Amino acid sequence: MAEREFDNYLARSGATLEGSRYAAWLAITPRRHGFPVYYAICENRSFRDKTVAETAAAKALAEMSGLEQDGTPIFPEGYTGFDDDQSADSRPADAPA
DSSP, rough: EEEEEEESEEEEEEEEEEEEEEEEEEEEEEESOOOOEEEEETOOOOSHHHHHHHHHHHHHHHHHEEOTTTEEEEEEEOOOOOSSSSGGGGGGSSOOO
């Protein structure tokens, strides 16, 4: 589990077993009062190994550009969470393949 501190929130990453696979998540907890809010990360992926899921969640936490005032995570434009190359459909027409 990784953590990042923000002015009004503490953000943590982790993984949880859902059936036979693990899901990656971020938990954003207000510093003064309130309950944590959980966000599924890499929702279109599932992981067979908890360590791999935790690593994906920690990477997403590190790549967050910040939080909205209500604690919603902000990611860079076009962020997918995947290390894969962009598909041919998402490349600009003049970009090399």
